[in-house]
Amino acid sequence: MAAAKSDLPQGTLDLLILKAVAVEPVHGYAIAQRLEQVSRGVVQVPEGSLYPALHRLENRGFLAADWKKTETGREAKFYRLTRKGRKQLETEAASWQRLIEAVGLILGVADGGAQ
Amino acid sequence: MAAAKSDLPQGTLDLLILKAVAVEPVHGYAIAQRLEQVSRGVVQVPEGSLYPALHRLENRGFLAADWKKTETGREAKFYRLTRKGRKQLETEAASWQRLIEAVGLILGVADGGAQ
DNA sequence: TGTCCATCCCTTGCGCTTCTAGGCATCTTC
DNA sequence: GAAGATGCCTAGAAGCGCAAGGGATGGACA
Numbered sequence: 001m002a003a004a005k006s007d008l009p010q011g012t013l014d015l016l017i018l019k020a021v022a023v024e025p026v027h028g029y030a031i032a033q034r035l036e037q038v039s040r041g042v043v044q045v046p047e048g049s050l051y052p053a054l055h056r057l058e059n060r061g062f063l064a065a066d067w068k069k070t071e072t073g074r075e076a077k078f079y080r081l082t083r084k085g086r087k088q089l090e091t092e093a094a095s096w097q098r099l100i101e102a103v104g105l106i107l108g109v110a111d112g113g114a115q
Numbered sequence: 116m117a118a119a120k121s122d123l124p125q126g127t128l129d130l131l132i133l134k135a136v137a138v139e140p141v142h143g144y145a146i147a148q149r150l151e152q153v154s155r156g157v158v159q160v161p162e163g164s165l166y167p168a169l170h171r172l173e174n175r176g177f178l179a180a181d182w183k184k185t186e187t188g189r190e191a192k193f194y195r196l197t198r199k200g201r202k203q204l205e206t207e208a209a210s211w212q213r214l215i216e217a218v219g220l221i222l223g224v225a226d227g228g229a230q
Numbered sequence: 231t232g233t234c235c236a237t238c239c240c241t242t243g244c245g246c247t248t249c250t251a252g253g254c255a256t257c258t259t260c
Numbered sequence: 261g262a263a264g265a266t267g268c269c270t271a272g273a274a275g276c277g278c279a280a281g282g283g284a285t286g287g288a289c290a
Contacts, residue, residue: 102157
């Protein structure tokens with residue numbers, strides 16, 4: 001059923017996470033909340049997707065993490081973008097742009113089914 | 116020049132195939148060529164991705180197929196959109212729109228949206 | 231005639247990512 | 261001290277795209 005739930009296409013999550021972290025160091029739980037909020041609920045990131053993704057990105061050197069206290073007084077792992085990660089963010093953002101342009105061409109070019 | 120190789124995110128291929136078939140019945144080989152051509156080489160569909168995808172879509176009742184002769188005189192499997200498939204195309208196209216808008220919000224690509 | 235290339239179809243197995251479904255620990259509130 | 265929110269994590273299953281195989285046909289060309 002077409003709920004607001006939108007399974008993210010493979011690879012997109014990485015891009016979104018990198019972008020979310022680029023602004024300022026954030027911890028995982030807040031990343032999910034921020035993505036959902038900014039996207040107006042369209043993007044929903046279950047924790048089972050989020051944390052593995054964060055670990056992947058950290059393993060590849062795109063993110064680095066430090067434990068700090070949150071506003072609520074709890075210890076949390078704050079991720080920040082490395083230099084390599086910033087470059088990766090640019091690359092993926094460019095790829096994304098190229099992709100949506102290409103898909104746009106395909107979806108829009110043939111006026112055959114234009115409603 | 117280096118072709119812009121772009122691994123398609125999971126699920127995107129279905130949408131593109133449905134759209135390609137929507138205009139008129141086409142056979143698999145031509146679908147791949149058309150997608151690559153219309154997208155200006157950005158979208159490339161290897162046969163190992165294409166045919167399984169076609170079979171999936173046929174299995175789910177989104178596509179139907181008939182063997183016909185091509186212009187070049189060879190037998191080929193021409194796929195066409197079923198009623199269910201057309202509905203699916205609309206659904207997926209809408210999902211895609213919603214997604215790129217959401218990602219756009221997060222990336223801040225909208226003019227002045229960044230902050 | 232025989233060979234090569236382009237066209238056209240297909241399958242298997244791998245790798246990758248996402249999601250479901252759990253568990254664990256801390257802090258606040260009642 | 262129980263409950264709920266916060267915050268982190270893992271294991272397993274499922275799905276999809278891709279590389280790398282293979283086969284069959286028709287036309288071009290020597």
